Amino acid sequence: MLRYTLKRLLIAFITLWIIISITFLLMISVPGSPFNTDKTSNETVQANLEAHYNLDEPYFIQYVLYLKSIATFDFGPSIKQPNQTVNDLLGRGFPISFELGMITIVVAVISGITLGIFSALKHNGIIDYLAMGFAVLGISIPNFILATLLIQKLAVDYSIFPVATWASPSHMVLPVLALATGPMAIIARLTRSTMLEVLTQDYIKMARAKGLSPWKITIKHALRNALMPVVTIMGTLLAAILTGTFVIEQIFAIPGMGKYFVESINQRDYPVIMGTTVFYSAFLILMLFLVDIVYGLLDPRIKLHKKGGK
Amino acid sequence: MKKFLLLLLSMVIAVVLVACTTGEEAGTETEESDSTNEGTEEGTEGSTEKQSDAAGEKVLYLNNGIGIEPTSFDPSIGFDQASWEPLNNLMEGLTRLDQDSEAGPGVAEKWDVSEDGLTYTFHLREDAKWSNGDPVVAEDFVFAWKHMLDPNTASSAAFLAYFIKGAEEYNSGDGSADEVGVTAVDEKTLEVVLAQPTGFFLDVLTNPAFFPINHKVAEENPDWHAEADTFVGNGPFILESWDHDVEMIFAKNPEYWDADAVKLDKVHFSMINDTNTQYQMFESGDLDVAVIPPEMSDQLIDGENVFIGPYGGLEFYRFNTTMEPFQNKKIRQAFAYAINREDIAEFVVKNGVEPAYGFISPGFTTPTGEDFRDVNGDLVSFDPDLAKQLLQEGMEEEGYDELPPITLTYSTGDLNKAVAETLQDMFIQNLDVEVTLENQEWSVFADAQQNLELQFSRSSFINDYNDPVNFLESFVTDSYMNRTGFSSEEYDELITNGKTETDEEARWEYLSEAEKMLADEMIAIPIRYYNTVVLEADGVSGILRHPVGYFDLKYADKE
Numbered sequence: 001m002l003r004y005t006l007k008r009l010l011i012a013f014i015t016l017w018i019i020i021s022i023t024f025l026l027m028i029s030v031p032g033s034p035f036n037t038d039k040t041s042n043e044t045v046q047a048n049l050e051a052h053y054n055l056d057e058p059y060f061i062q063y064v065l066y067l068k069s070i071a072t073f074d075f076g077p078s079i080k081q082p083n084q085t086v087n088d089l090l091g092r093g094f095p096i097s098f099e100l101g102m103i104t105i106v107v108a109v110i111s112g113i114t115l116g117i118f119s120a121l122k123h124n125g126i127i128d129y130l131a132m133g134f135a136v137l138g139i140s141i142p143n144f145i146l147a148t149l150l151i152q153k154l155a156v157d158y159s160i161f162p163v164a165t166w167a168s169p170s171h172m173v174l175p176v177l178a179l180a181t182g183p184m185a186i187i188a189r190l191t192r193s194t195m196l197e198v199l200t201q202d203y204i205k206m207a208r209a210k211g212l213s214p215w216k217i218t219i220k221h222a223l224r225n226a227l228m229p230v231v232t233i234m235g236t237l238l239a240a241i242l243t244g245t246f247v248i249e250q251i252f253a254i255p256g257m258g259k260y261f262v263e264s265i266n267q268r269d270y271p272v273i274m275g276t277t278v279f280y281s282a283f284l285i286l287m288l289f290l291v292d293i294v295y296g297l298l299d300p301r302i303k304l305h306k307k308g309g310k
Numbered sequence: 311m312k313k314f315l316l317l318l319l320s321m322v323i324a325v326v327l328v329a330c331t332t333g334e335e336a337g338t339e340t341e342e343s344d345s346t347n348e349g350t351e352e353g354t355e356g357s358t359e360k361q362s363d364a365a366g367e368k369v370l371y372l373n374n375g376i377g378i379e380p381t382s383f384d385p386s387i388g389f390d391q392a393s394w395e396p397l398n399n400l401m402e403g404l405t406r407l408d409q410d411s412e413a414g415p416g417v418a419e420k421w422d423v424s425e426d427g428l429t430y431t432f433h434l435r436e437d438a439k440w441s442n443g444d445p446v447v448a449e450d451f452v453f454a455w456k457h458m459l460d461p462n463t464a465s466s467a468a469f470l471a472y473f474i475k476g477a478e479e480y481n482s483g484d485g486s487a488d489e490v491g492v493t494a495v496d497e498k499t500l501e502v503v504l505a506q507p508t509g510f511f512l513d514v515l516t517n518p519a520f521f522p523i524n525h526k527v528a529e530e531n532p533d534w535h536a537e538a539d540t541f542v543g544n545g546p547f548i549l550e551s552w553d554h555d556v557e558m559i560f561a562k563n564p565e566y567w568d569a570d571a572v573k574l575d576k577v578h579f580s581m582i583n584d585t586n587t588q589y590q591m592f593e594s595g596d597l598d599v600a601v602i603p604p605e606m607s608d609q610l611i612d613g614e615n616v617f618i619g620p621y622g623g624l625e626f627y628r629f630n631t632t633m634e635p636f637q638n639k640k641i642r643q644a645f646a647y648a649i650n651r652e653d654i655a656e657f658v659v660k661n662g663v664e665p666a667y668g669f670i671s672p673g674f675t676t677p678t679g680e681d682f683r684d685v686n687g688d689l690v691s692f693d694p695d696l697a698k699q700l701l702q703e704g705m706e707e708e709g710y711d712e713l714p715p716i717t718l719t720y721s722t723g724d725l726n727k728a729v730a731e732t733l734q735d736m737f738i739q740n741l742d743v744e745v746t747l748e749n750q751e752w753s754v755f756a757d758a759q760q761n762l763e764l765q766f767s768r769s770s771f772i773n774d775y776n777d778p779v780n781f782l783e784s785f786v787t788d789s790y791m792n793r794t795g796f797s798s799e800e801y802d803e804l805i806t807n808g809k810t811e812t813d814e815e816a817r818w819e820y821l822s823e824a825e826k827m828l829a830d831e832m833i834a835i836p837i838r839y840y841n842t843v844v845l846e847a848d849g850v851s852g853i854l855r856h857p858v859g860y861f862d863l864k865y866a867d868k869e
Contacts, residue, residue: 030754031753031754031757031758032751032752032753032754032756032757033753033757035466036752036753036756036757036760037389037466037756038756038769038770038771038772039389039390039466039772039774040469040774040780040784040791041466041469041790041791042469042789042790042791043790044461044468044469044478044481044482045464045465045466045468045469045481046790047482048461048462048463048464048465048468048481049464049466051461051464052462052463052464053464080381081379081381081382082381082382082384082387083382083383083384083533083535083536084536084554088554092554092555093555148586151587151590152590155590155594156590156593156594159594162594162596163587163590163591163594163596164582164584164587164590164591165556165557165580165582166556250583250584251584251586251587252587253377253580253581253582253583253584253587255554255555255556255581259583266751266752266753267753268753
């Protein structure tokens with residue numbers, strides 16, 4: 001296990017380095033500058049700005065400076081918010097995105113799996129149709145439309161929940177609902193289809209023949225196997241949701257880190273682009289690693305150390 | 311099998327615990343930041359207006375511009391609306407725009423101007439104080455302006471100070487700080503020597519870039535402006551708390567020299583960067599001021615609580631005079647006369663904007679008290695017949711049988727696209743010319759336009775100070791803002807005179823000539839003027855929104 005972890009760690013570093021290098025290449029190849037403005041400016045001002053942020057250095061030097069800043073976990077100040085370092089921005093935004101993401105994941109996983117199980121058990125019954133109809137809606141309605149709809153109905157028209165911002169538990173209800181519906185629908189459909197497959201397996205029939213209670217069969221024997229595909233998508237889902245979602249955070253004015261991914265690129269805020277990319281990549285790698293470990297726990301047939309470092 | 315159940319259970323517990331701990335952390339963070347600013351709202355939880363109103367306080371709830379975090383409250387750095395709108399209420403320069411949007415006394419009580427128009431002597435108010443109790447002294451201005459001009463500060467606003475002697479040299483690294491023409495004669499007297507006579511200098515000084523910096527505070531802590539507890543201002547309000555990316559709370563500044571005029575007790579600046587959400591918050595009463603979402607313009611624009619005011623700025627299209635066929639003046643003019651600006655303003659841009667038949671927006675008053683726009687009149691019109699004729703003549707001059715292909719480029723955006731498509735349509739109908747549309751991501755577009763790679767492209771201009779020369783100067787030879795390849799000695803001379811002529815009436819005459827010449831050469835096509843449109847809740851009054859400058863809450867009130 002230790003050897004496997006070390007191996008994965010080494011690969012993770014190489015992956016990160018490749019990601020950083022590609023990001024750097026992309027950054028310098030895209031035209032535009034962080035100092036482009038529709039306000040008045042002149043050559044002297046632009047030159048001073050470039051010198052201030054070392055953007056007048058040759059690309060190689062800039063690359064080395066980036067690597068250095070990443071190695072020391074100090075990405076320096078944001079160009080667009082010069083009083084804030086990238087670490088400040090991430091340190092402030094990530095806990096909020098993480099909080100929203102975690103609640104969303106818990107809601108999505110619990111309700112998604114529950115829906116999936118019931119649909120599978122009542123296959124082609126009314127519950128199945130209702131649940132799957134709901135799931136289709138959940139997948140096909142974009143979350144930003146759902147968000148606006150929820151705000152208009154539940155916040156503006158009926159004043160049950162606040163419109164936006166991130167302050168109290170009641171502020172969390174609408175964004176969590178808007179964000180969780182999509183993943184929940186995906187999880188419900190996945191669970192249902194694999195459950196249906198598993199339920200026709202011989203060992204389930206065997207368990208039935210042994211006279212085990214349906215409840216026990218479902219939870220102990222069927223669900224465990226049916227969860228594999230759900231766990232597979234959890235890695236990417238976790239990384240995507242926990243590091244913040246631009247649209248939902250924007251609509252609900254949640255000060256998470258989702259916006260930095262998008263805005264830093266539009267604004268050519270190079271230190272923030274690097275910071276968010278490295279952070280997201282590292283987080284994704286960690287999540288995929290955790291998923292692999294969970295595989296082994298769920299299915300003893302998967303032996304990590306044998307196929308380690310694949 | 312039980313192992314699995316245990317595992318599942320522990321996973322769920324772990325997840326819940328993690329979620330809870332982050333919740334707690336987030337909670338303590340806000341508590342800490344609040345306790346450092348004694349007496350603010352009780353935590354962020356439920357900090358809605360009900361609480362504050364109960365205390366009988368006047369609290370105004372705003373969104374910070376388009377709802378974003380200020381770039382910086384260092385007056386030299388925050389060169390944008392999101393920074394300077396709030397800063398304009400936290401600080402005050404030598405002059406301040408008054409209720410008629412003219413430069414009136416601010417920290418400076420009175421001033422003397424030398425006969426040659428080069429030396430300004432400002433007398434600072436005895437009772438002008440910083441929010442920490444220090445007096446505002448002349449040295450604070452010297453410090454702030456030299457900080458702005460220091461090349462190492464890399465201030466985007468530094469060019470605004472080039473009117474001062476030695477400023478451009480220092481900023482470009484050729485001169486030194488000592489040679490900049492600003493000196494503290496004594497504690498309350500500031501002398502400024504200009505490079506050339508500048509008739510609108512007092513107006514330039516209202517710009518937040520020229521705000522003073524408490525030099526004692528800044529020398530001790532260069533990052534004084536980054537957080538609420540170290541921020542020291544001299545304006546009508548103090549920065550009580552600043553939860554980055556979430557909210558700023560301003561409170562009335564008791565140390566302000568004119569504190570009696572300030573009616574509001576507190577102002578909340580939210581950062582809701584979504585037009586629909588901020589409108590929905592306005593609807594639900596969480597915000598007192600909001601902007602109109604574009605898609606609701608038709609429904610809301612004629613409403614009672616809508617404020618519509620002029621805003622010094624122009625949307626226009628630039629020709630690249632170094633590319634065919636726009637080296638030809640008549641062809642450029644033909645395109646200008648083929649546009650129905652009335653329709654664009656009314657049906658495409660909407661929101662009550664005015665079509666532009668000149669370059670300088672209404673609202674600039676000449677020394678004789680008239681509006682510059684009225685004096686110069688309409689310099690272009692919608693005239694399809696004239697357009698066709700001009701195109702014909704232009705093509706003959708150039709010996710074209712058919713026009714070279716034309717591409718019209720704009721930066722990606724819904725409104726830009728709508729306007730560009732309308733123009734395309736108008737050129738087909740009125741000129742029989744088919745232009746190709748192309749859109750580029752904003753920063754890519756800005757680079758291409760700067761490098762003269764675009765043939766015919768969209769532009770916008772927002773005034774930095776209250777004088778027509780601000781815009782007109784863009785088109786002098788080799789200006790960074792030129793972006794058209796246009797170069798004319800005659801025009802350059804008009805602008806030099808329009809900046810430095812000491813006789814104000816003559817100076818405005820030069821500017822008037824310059825605008826006419828620009829329209830005749832038609833190196834850029836004016837489309838429409840900008841305006842300010844906001845929704846204000848019932849009972850909100852007295853917010854000053856200047857055509858040029860940043861909004862002022864000094865006299866604002868809420869019933």
